[in-house]
Amino acid sequence: MLDKKLIGKYKVYLKENLSKKRYNHSVNVAGAALILARRYGCDEDRAYIAGLLHDCAKEFEISRQLELALQSDLDVCEIEKKAPPLYHAIAGSELVKTQFGITDKGIIHAIRYHTVACKDMPKLSQIVYLADLISEDRDYKDVKKMRKFAEQSLEKAMFEALRFSILDSAAKGNTIPVCTLEAYNDFALMTKNNT
Ligand SMILES: [Fe+2]
Ligand SMILES: [Fe+2]
Secondary structure, three states: OOOHHHHHHHHHHHHHHOOHHHHHHHHHHHHHHHHHHHHHOOOHHHHHHHHHHOOOOOOOOHHHHHHHHOOOOOOOOHHHHOOHHHHHHHHHHHHHHHHHOOOOHHHHHHHHOOOOOOOOOOHHHHHHHHHHHHOOOOOOOOHHHHHHHHHHOHHHHHHHHHHHHHHHHHHOOOOOOHHHHHHHHHHHHHHHHOO
8 A cells, every 4th residue: 555645755855856747747657657567466556656756856957966876886887877868767766765765676776777778677667667658748659559568568568668769769879878788688589489
């Protein structure tokens, strides 16, 4: 059962530190994560909390995001260190420890990898990664397709999401973190073995 008082505390903090749009996005991602957790047999409360807090550091100054990110004891590759849009996920995973005393490694991991994914990705982290892509407020071209994949299979949805993300980054000439490529290989092998 979700601790309503705790969730209320998280929401107050998010309201104070995020724009209205990103606050709504956070609540929507929490809701989408809960539904995916229910569908795929994962802890619903933890999925909701990780979804709610995944972007908690997103609107901090970049210098503060980097400072927090560099405190992380989870691997941060050189490519990530050179990509400011990726800092907020690592920073957020640190912030939830200091700001809210969260020690749940699964929640911390899910926030840390919600933008880049990683190899051997735990189910909770997959759920938050996908919830971020299919939440109600998302309206990119293929969002309906992605929602359908997420209804069918977690692995298939992860594979398609990573395939899209890597193709898009390469088309723009952007760098791709090693952990993203490793995640892609994992899910490519998984989905190949299933067909
Ligand atoms: Fe994010
Ligand atoms: Fe997000």
